[in-house]
Structure formats: C-alpha cells, structure tokens
Amino acid sequence: MGVPAMATVAVPAYNCASTILPALESIEASIAYLKALRGPLSLVEVVVVDDGSTDSTPDLVGEFALTRPHVKLLSQANKGPGAARNAAVLAGTAPVVMYLDGDDLIFPAHIAVCLDLLEAYPEAGFAKTGVRLDESVHPDWKIGIANSIVINCAVRREVHDFIGGFFEDAPFKALHAEDALYSALLMTFFTQVHSKLETVHHLVYPGNAFDRQRAKFTAPPQAGLEAMTSTEKEAEPEVMRIYEERRQALAAKPLEGTWFGPPVNQQGPRLILGD
Incomplete structure (x- = not known):
C-alpha cells in the first residue's frame, strides 16, 4: 500500500496553453517546499481537468504528467470551471483539497x-491566505x-462534500459566480482560519476571468456592479434563487466523514486569524 496523499490540488484548465505549464510548475515548487519541511513522504496529488479545450492545453498537461505520477489529467466536454473542479x-483521494x-x-x-493552518486549528473547516494582485484593483474590492x-483556499474534503x-x-x-458562492457557503457553515501571508498570485491575461471583470474591479463597488453585462444581469436572479435553495437545504443537513469539527456555525461566520 502506498503512502496516502496529504492534499489534492484541483486544476481546471480551458484553453490556457500559454499559462498552464507555469501554473503546474508553481505547484511542483510548492510540493518541493513541503517535502523540504516535512520529508520526502509528504505527498500531494495534482488533478488537472481539461474542460473541453480547443488549443494544445491537454497535450501540454499530458506530456507534463508523463514523468510525474502524482499528476493526473482528465478530460471532459466544456462545462465550466465549477464542474471541472x-x-x-x-x-482525488486526499483529505484536504486546494485549487x-x-x-x-x-x-x-x-x-x-x-x-x-488546518492542523493547528482542527475546528476550522477551511483555510484562506492572502492574494497578490497585479491589476490596479479598487481598494474596496480587494478584500472581496x-x-x-x-x-x-484549502478545504477539508468533508466540508467540500457537505456544501455540495x-x-x-x-x-x-x-x-x-462559481467561486464566490462556493466561498459564501463555506463561510456560512464553517469556521475559517486565515493567514494574511500572500501565498497565491491572481494574474490577469486577455480573456481570463479576472480580465473579463476588469471594469468591475477597477471601479468602486456600486459603479462596478453597473458595469455588469446584460447576460450577467439576466443570470443573477436565477443564480441567487439556486444558491438560496441550497443554503436552506444545507442548514438541516448532518455532516458526514472522519473530521469531527463543528458542521454549522450556529452564531454565524467565524474567523480565526492564524498568524
């Protein structure tokens, strides 16, 4: 029997041939850093899901994985980043999931x-860290x-499963809105431990998610909301209806799994500062 992985890094990939290898190399560097601290048996699995790319993304990932048995490539028709994650x-198999x-x-x-963070605070269902942003983001948007x-974000697998x-x-x-409302459910039902240390770099490339919302993030919140496209405005009511339906269903749902942290924040969102 092999040594179990400590964490699964989930990577959705869609037409990102120019950026996917640097992204994967950054994961490899982080795995090497972990092994230097904890020893060579500190295993991390990487699962890349190609979300129907029409460029060379799956070929590049496939070649990258050939010499790295901890890297797995899956392919699916284009369903969006939420489905890919x-x-x-x-x-994956690990008890902690990262993205x-x-x-x-x-x-x-x-x-x-x-x-x-998750080991030091077993009552926390998930951890979050600081984010480096290259783009000139309006100060009122940075925390959001x-x-x-x-x-x-690093999430206990039971927590991911609990919120669906x-x-x-x-x-x-x-x-x-996949990211934002996933995070909203985490914060609604589980305790967060947070480090202000910037451990990730959220980049802007032509056409990526950040770039598509550039007008919103570089303006004050109210003006940014007014910059929403007609498609986004049409989708918002249905998104909030579906979200609220799931939130209400989760309020009565028992937590299942091997982690015995508190399943629901009875007093509302709780934040632990981990540094």
Whole structure:
C-alpha cells in the first residue's frame, strides 16, 4: 500500500496553453517546499481537468504528467470551471483539497502554510491566505476578491462534500459566480482560519476571468456592479434563487466523514486569524 496523499490540488484548465505549464510548475515548487519541511513522504496529488479545450492545453498537461505520477489529467466536454473542479475533487483521494486555475500561480510556501493552518486549528473547516494582485484593483474590492476566489483556499474534503461542491448550473457560468458562492457557503457553515501571508498570485491575461471583470474591479463597488453585462444581469436572479435553495437545504443537513469539527456555525461566520 502506498503512502496516502496529504492534499489534492484541483486544476481546471480551458484553453490556457500559454499559462498552464507555469501554473503546474508553481505547484511542483510548492510540493518541493513541503517535502523540504516535512520529508520526502509528504505527498500531494495534482488533478488537472481539461474542460473541453480547443488549443494544445491537454497535450501540454499530458506530456507534463508523463514523468510525474502524482499528476493526473482528465478530460471532459466544456462545462465550466465549477464542474471541472468538482470532477478533479472527485478523482482525488486526499483529505484536504486546494485549487489553482490554469492561468494563476501559487508561491512555494502555499501548500505547507495551508496544511499548517488546518492542523493547528482542527475546528476550522477551511483555510484562506492572502492574494497578490497585479491589476490596479479598487481598494474596496480587494478584500472581496480574496474572500470570493478559491485559489487561496484549502478545504477539508468533508466540508467540500457537505456544501455540495461547486455549482454547475448554467447561470453560474454566465455570471462567473462559481467561486464566490462556493466561498459564501463555506463561510456560512464553517469556521475559517486565515493567514494574511500572500501565498497565491491572481494574474490577469486577455480573456481570463479576472480580465473579463476588469471594469468591475477597477471601479468602486456600486459603479462596478453597473458595469455588469446584460447576460450577467439576466443570470443573477436565477443564480441567487439556486444558491438560496441550497443554503436552506444545507442548514438541516448532518455532516458526514472522519473530521469531527463543528458542521454549522450556529452564531454565524467565524474567523480565526492564524498568524
């Protein structure tokens, strides 16, 4: 029997041939950092889900994985990043799940910091870290971005399963709301441990999620909301209806699994500062 993985890094990838290898190399550097601290048996599995790319993304990942048995490539028809992340988590085995998009980076300390936080605070269902942003983001948006994205997040598998994973409904893809409302469910039902250390780099490339929302994030919140496209405005009511339906269903759901942390924050969201 092999040594079990400590963490699964789920990587959704769609037409990111120009950025996927730096993203994967950043994970490799973080794994090396972890092993230097904890020893060579500190294993991390990486699951990349190609979400119907039409460029060379799957070929590049496949070649990358040839010499790295801890890296797995799965392929599916284009369903959006939420569905791709869910597929990656399902294919993984580790008790802790982390995320990296195919066009972002993690810094070497990221995996170790996240594992340290969850081990130091067993009552926490998930951990979040600081985010480096290149783009000139309006100050009022910075905290919101860090709270809503998931590349700076490490989640206990039972917690991911409890909230039902990421939303895969079409309106969420149209609104680019999969990350934000996944994070909202985490914060609603579980305690967060947070480190202000910046361990991830959220980058801007032409056409990526951050770039598509550039007008919103560089303006004050109210003006940014007015910059929503007509498609996004049409999707928002249905997104909120589906979200609220799931939130209410989760309120009465028991937590199942091997982690015995508190399943529901009875007093509302709780934040532990881990540094």
